[in-house]
Amino acid sequence: xxxxxxxxxxxxxxxxxxxxxxxxxxxxxxxxxxxxxxxxxxxxxxxxxxxxxxxxxxxxxxxxxxxxxxxxxxxxxxxxxxxxxxxxxxxxxxxxxxxxxxxxxxxxxxxxxxxxxxxxxxxxxxxxxxxxxxxxxxxxxxxxxxxxxxxxxxxxxxxxxxxxxxxxxxxxxxxxxxxxxxxxxxxxxxxxxxxxxxxxxxxxxxxxxxxxxxxxxxxxxxxxxxxxxxxxxxxxxxxxxxxxxxxxxxxxxxxxxxxxxxxxxxxxxxxxxxxxxxxxxxxxxxxxxxxxxxxxxxxxxxxxxxxxxxxxxxxxxxxxxxxxxxxxxxxxxxxxxxxxxxxxxxxxxxxxxxxxxxxxxxxxxxxxxxxxxxxxxxxxxxxxxxxxxxxxxxxxxxxxxxxxxxxxxxxxxxxxxxxxxxxxxxxxxxxxxxx
Amino acid sequence: xxxxxxxxxxxxxxxxxxxxxxxxxxxxxxxxxxxxxxxxxxxxxxxxxxxxxxxxxxxxxxxxxxxxxxxxxxxx
Numbered sequence: 001x002x003x004x005x006x007x008x009x010x011x012x013x014x015x016x017x018x019x020x021x022x023x024x025x026x027x028x029x030x031x032x033x034x035x036x037x038x039x040x041x042x043x044x045x046x047x048x049x050x051x052x053x054x055x056x057x058x059x060x061x062x063x064x065x066x067x068x069x070x071x072x073x074x075x076x077x078x079x080x081x082x083x084x085x086x087x088x089x090x091x092x093x094x095x096x097x098x099x100x101x102x103x104x105x106x107x108x109x110x111x112x113x114x115x116x117x118x119x120x121x122x123x124x125x126x127x128x129x130x131x132x133x134x135x136x137x138x139x140x141x142x143x144x145x146x147x148x149x150x151x152x153x154x155x156x157x158x159x160x161x162x163x164x165x166x167x168x169x170x171x172x173x174x175x176x177x178x179x180x181x182x183x184x185x186x187x188x189x190x191x192x193x194x195x196x197x198x199x200x201x202x203x204x205x206x207x208x209x210x211x212x213x214x215x216x217x218x219x220x221x222x223x224x225x226x227x228x229x230x231x232x233x234x235x236x237x238x239x240x241x242x243x244x245x246x247x248x249x250x251x252x253x254x255x256x257x258x259x260x261x262x263x264x265x266x267x268x269x270x271x272x273x274x275x276x277x278x279x280x281x282x283x284x285x286x287x288x289x290x291x292x293x294x295x296x297x298x299x300x301x302x303x304x305x306x307x308x309x310x311x312x313x314x315x316x317x318x319x320x321x322x323x324x325x326x327x328x329x330x331x332x333x334x335x336x337x338x339x340x341x342x343x344x345x346x347x348x349x350x351x352x353x354x355x356x357x358x359x360x361x362x363x364x365x366x367x368x369x370x371x372x373x374x375x376x377x378x379x380x381x382x383x384x385x386x387x388x389x390x391x392x393x394x395x396x397x398x399x400x401x402x403x404x405x406x407x408x409x410x411x412x413x414x415x416x417x418x419x420x421x422x423x424x425x426x427x428x429x430x431x432x433x434x435x
Numbered sequence: 436x437x438x439x440x441x442x443x444x445x446x447x448x449x450x451x452x453x454x455x456x457x458x459x460x461x462x463x464x465x466x467x468x469x470x471x472x473x474x475x476x477x478x479x480x481x482x483x484x485x486x487x488x489x490x491x492x493x494x495x496x497x498x499x500x501x502x503x504x505x506x507x508x509x510x511x
Binding site for chain 2: 110113114183186187191195198199200202203204206207208210211213214215217222223226227230233237240241244307310311314315317318319321322323325326327328330
C-alpha cells in the first residue's frame with residue numbers, strides 16, 4: 001500500500017508538481033491536509049475520510065475553469081463579431097441584426113466543423129507541463145477582464161493575445177518566469193502583431209485603390225450595390241474562417257484541463273458536450289453584437305464606403321486563409337483592423353482617423369502586459385486555495401457587472417450603431433433647449 | 436529565437452497578390468455591368484460588356500468556392 005501510494009505521489013510530482021522558490025514541491029489540488037493521492041488513489045487510501053473532500057475540491061476547480069472558459073468564449077464572440085461584419089453594417093450592405101445573425105451562425109458552424117483542436121493550450125509559449133487548472137482559471141480571468149475593458153471603450157483587440165497574456169501572468173506567478181518561453185512570445189505574439197496589420201493593410205490599400213480606379217466611370221447605383229453584394233460574401237468568408245480557427249480555442253482549453261485533471265484520457269479529442277457548449281457560448285456572444293466595437297471598426301477609424309468595405313473584408317479573409325495554411329498564424333482582429341486602415345489609405349491618407357487608430361494600437365500594445373498583470377494577481381490569490389479561487393471568481397463577476405453597468409450609460413445598440421463614429425463612456429451632457 | 440521569415444514572406448506575397456487580384460476581378464465585373472447598363476440606356480449594343488461582367492462575377496464565384504474549400508477542414 002505504501003509503495004503504491006509513494007509511487008503515485010512520485011508520478012504526480014513528475015507530472016503536476018513544480019518547484020517553489022524554497023525548492024519544495026508544490027502539488028496542485030492540495031488543500032494543506034488533503035493530498036492529491038487521496039483523490040487519485042480513491043479506495044486504495046481507504047483509511048482517510050478526507051478522500052471525498054479532495055475529489056470535490058478538484059472537481060469544483062475544474063467546473064469553475066469550465067464555466068470561466070465558456071464566459072471567455074462569450075466575450076471572444078462579441079469581440080470578433082465586429083471583425084467580420086463591421087464594414088457591412090457601416091455601409092448598410094447588411095442590416096445590423098441580420099449581420100450578427102449570419103456571423104453567429106457561421107461562427108458556430110465553423111466551430112463545429114473544425115477538427116484540429118489545439119494540442120497545447122499555449123502553443124509553446126509556456127511550459128504546458130507546469131500549467132495547473134488554477135493557472136488556467138487565473139489566465140482566463142485576465143483575458144475576460146481585458147476583453148470587457150476594451151469592449152467598454154469600443155476598441156478592437158485580440159482575444160487570443162489576451163488569453164496568452166493572462167496565461168503568461170498566471171504562469172509567472174504560479175511556476176516562475178522560467179516556465180515562459182520568451183523567444184516564442186516574440187515570434188508568435190509580438191512579430192505577428194506587427195506583421196498582421198501591415199500585410200492586411202497593404203493588401204487592402206492596393207485592393208481599394210484598384211476598386212475605385214476600375215469603377216471610376218461607373219457612377220450608377222449598380223457599382224455601389226455590386227460592392228455591397230460582394231461585401232456580404234466576403235464578410236461571410238471572414239466569419240466562417242474565424243469560426244474554424246477560434247471556435248476550437250476554448251474547446252482545446254477545456255479539453256486540456258479535463259485531461260490534466262484526469263477526467264479524460266490523454267490524447268483524446270473534445271467531448272460532444274464540450275463542443276456544444278463552446279459553440280453555443282461563442283454563438284451567443286457573436287449574436288449579442290459587440291456594437292461598441294462594431295461602431296469603431298465601421299465608422300470610428302475610417303468612414304467605410306462599399307468599395308472600401310469589400311476590399312477590406314476580401315483582404316482580411318485572404319490574409320487569414322494564407323496565414324493559417326502557410327504556417328504563420330496571425331490574429332483575426334489585427335488582420336481585420338489593419339485591412340480597414342489600409343482601405344482608408346487606399347482612398348486617401350486623410351480618410352483615416354489617426355487618433356482612433358493610435359488608441360487601437362495602444363490597446364494592442366497593452367494587451368499582453370495588462371492581461372498578464374490581472375492573470376498574475378488572480379493566480380497569486382487563487383493559488384492560496386479554494387477560498388482564494390472563489391474570491392477571484394466573485395471579483396470577476398463583480399467587475400464584469402460593473403463594466404456592463406458603466407456601458408449602459410452610453411448604450412450602443414443595433415439601432416444606433418451607425419449614428420456616430422465615437423464610442424464614449426461618459427454620458428453626454430443634456431443641451432438646454434432653446435439655446 | 437527562430438523566426439520563420441520565409442513563411443511570413445510567402446504569406447505576405449500571397450495575401451497581397453490574391454487580395455488585389457480578386458478585388459480587381461470583381462471591380463472589373465461591376466464596371467462592365469455598369470457600362471452595359473449605361474449603353475443599354477442609350478440604345479447601344481451592350482452584349483459584350485454584359486458578358487464580360489458576368490464572366491468576371493463567375494470567376495469571382497469560383498474563387499469563393501476555392502476559399503470555402505480552404506476554410507472547411509473536411510475537404511482536406
